[in-house]
Amino acid sequence: MKNIGIILLTLLTLVSCEDDFLDEKPEDFLSSANAYSTYDDFIASVNNLYFLSRRQFYSRDENRPFDFLYGTDIVYDGENNGIQRHSRMEQAYDPASPIPTTHWNLLYKTISEANAIIDRAPNSQMTEEEAKDVLAQAYFFRGFCYRVLVYLYGGVPLVTNEVTSPKIDFVRATKEEVLNQIVRDLEYASQNLPGITAVNDGRVNNLTAYHYLAETYLSLGRNQETIAALTLVIDDPNTALMQDRFGTRSGETPGDVYWDLFRRGNQNRSSGNTEGLWVIQFELDVQGGGLESGSRGGSYMLERHHAPLNRSGAFRSWPVGDYTGGRGIGWMISTEYFSNTVWGGDATNPDFTNDIRNANHNFIREYNSENTVALSPGEVYSTEDTPRSRGFYAYQTKVTTPFNHPDGLYRDANFGLTSSGGGTYTDQYMLRLAESYLLRAEAYLANNQAQLAANDINVIRQRAQASLATVSQIDIDYILDERVRELGVEEKRRLTLMRLGLLFDRVEQYNPYYMEQGMSQTFNLWPIPADEIEGNRGAPLEQNPGY
Numbered sequence: 001m002k003n004i005g006i007i008l009l010t011l012l013t014l015v016s017c018e019d020d021f022l023d024e025k026p027e028d029f030l031s032s033a034n035a036y037s038t039y040d041d042f043i044a045s046v047n048n049l050y051f052l053s054r055r056q057f058y059s060r061d062e063n064r065p066f067d068f069l070y071g072t073d074i075v076y077d078g079e080n081n082g083i084q085r086h087s088r089m090e091q092a093y094d095p096a097s098p099i100p101t102t103h104w105n106l107l108y109k110t111i112s113e114a115n116a117i118i119d120r121a122p123n124s125q126m127t128e129e130e131a132k133d134v135l136a137q138a139y140f141f142r143g144f145c146y147r148v149l150v151y152l153y154g155g156v157p158l159v160t161n162e163v164t165s166p167k168i169d170f171v172r173a174t175k176e177e178v179l180n181q182i183v184r185d186l187e188y189a190s191q192n193l194p195g196i197t198a199v200n201d202g203r204v205n206n207l208t209a210y211h212y213l214a215e216t217y218l219s220l221g222r223n224q225e226t227i228a229a230l231t232l233v234i235d236d237p238n239t240a241l242m243q244d245r246f247g248t249r250s251g252e253t254p255g256d257v258y259w260d261l262f263r264r265g266n267q268n269r270s271s272g273n274t275e276g277l278w279v280i281q282f283e284l285d286v287q288g289g290g291l292e293s294g295s296r297g298g299s300y301m302l303e304r305h306h307a308p309l310n311r312s313g314a315f316r317s318w319p320v321g322d323y324t325g326g327r328g329i330g331w332m333i334s335t336e337y338f339s340n341t342v343w344g345g346d347a348t349n350p351d352f353t354n355d356i357r358n359a360n361h362n363f364i365r366e367y368n369s370e371n372t373v374a375l376s377p378g379e380v381y382s383t384e385d386t387p388r389s390r391g392f393y394a395y396q397t398k399v400t401t402p403f404n405h406p407d408g409l410y411r412d413a414n415f416g417l418t419s420s421g422g423g424t425y426t427d428q429y430m431l432r433l434a435e436s437y438l439l440r441a442e443a444y445l446a447n448n449q450a451q452l453a454a455n456d457i458n459v460i461r462q463r464a465q466a467s468l469a470t471v472s473q474i475d476i477d478y479i480l481d482e483r484v485r486e487l488g489v490e491e492k493r494r495l496t497l498m499r500l501g502l503l504f505d506r507v508e509q510y511n512p513y514y515m516e517q518g519m520s521q522t523f524n525l526w527p528i529p530a531d532e533i534e535g536n537r538g539a540p541l542e543q544n545p546g547y
Helices: 039-059 064-068 098-123 128-153 175-192 206-219 223-234 302-306 350-354 433-446 450-463 476-486 493-499 503-510 512-516 530-535
Strands: 075-077 276-280 332-334 428-432
Touching: 039 064, 039 098, 039 128, 039 276, 039 428, 064 098, 064 493, 075 512, 098 128, 098 530, 128 175, 128 206, 128 493, 175 206, 206 223, 206 276, 206 433, 223 433, 276 433, 302 332, 428 433, 433 450, 433 476, 450 476, 476 493, 493 503, 503 512
Parallel strands: none
Antiparallel strands: 075 332, 276 428
């Protein structure tokens, strides 16, 4: 279907004939006139904002959520058979391609829902406190969506009211205008959302809003305001980096606090985690929960993408729910930069060995009888001794749940998995406190306070037992490297690099595969979808340069 983005945001109300006797009063059925009345009505729509955000970044299908990782500096396509994983880049980023089109449509769909809440709340039956609750969340999601849009596409049409009739004359706002609208939305959200201890797991809170508000300030060059907002997040007495082992598998070895962050059941405050600031919720075998024992549909299929296709030679019993990666199929291969360079190259560098984030149980390179069911004592296979291929490369174990997949996925007592595997069966961090430290370091650097930037980075590195950064090392590349070490495939890497205008530069430096696939400076922004331009017949909707 064409033109399902801003051209047809929503048609929630219809203009009727002036004759009153033709006006139907919907007293006993749901219509656009009474769909937004009570607090419960509005909460149903707010809940849909959460659903749409989970769908955008995690669960829509097996391809689009991973557009935020493919085509960047950390991974490349292990099976070049089309554009789905950003190979053949001119085709992948064509204005008619599903990659830019799908995200545009989903983001504007979410904005449409938020606008309906914002416009209709004043005339509802809600109390003042109820209205404040739904409005704060609606403003947050609208600002959050425009944040993603402005990084991906640059200046975009600003739609801040409910669209109640067909509109075909949208025009692009400037990037600065969009950023300032995000500031207005997130300032309202940060001042009106509850504190982090007052909300249920998965719900946005004032600290979530302050973090993204700070990021927007930084994009506008408002460095002092960035630092102040992030300091509110970091200094909140209810947040802290996890320093000691915790949670469902804290007694297991090998393991450490970083490993514990990504085990099943460990992401939320209700499990004692004070680091997660916004955690996307998944529930197993619960309607709407996204995870099913008998299917990977609806799950976040990061295990399927990033874990290798270990099914030859000694690993022929694939798929197995051990450290070989569950039902991974080797699509998302780690670049040399991601698996080696950023850690110091190899084991001759102390940080390669000492940094717990690079320990074998967190970034697996060596398979032995303790972590691989199929191997006997004394059998050892290392990715360092073998050219990387779809079937064998180093990968981050945060994408899988070794020896702890859902019971319904096991086909035998030796952790063999059924064909339904491939999802990552944990709740997912959209944002955790470590990222706030790294963003504040970026703001300090922009504000010519390199020592303070180093201090923030070293809070993260000290937890990781890595050597401390020195002031002379601190530049934007070092901060981007530290984001890779701390966040890896957890980060929406594309958004970070496009925010900074450095996507092409980083790919050119660290990902030869995508350079061979046609990477160019043009792709620092995605194109405006062709359907939107063609359908916007009442005004020119300008395309980005180079498309």
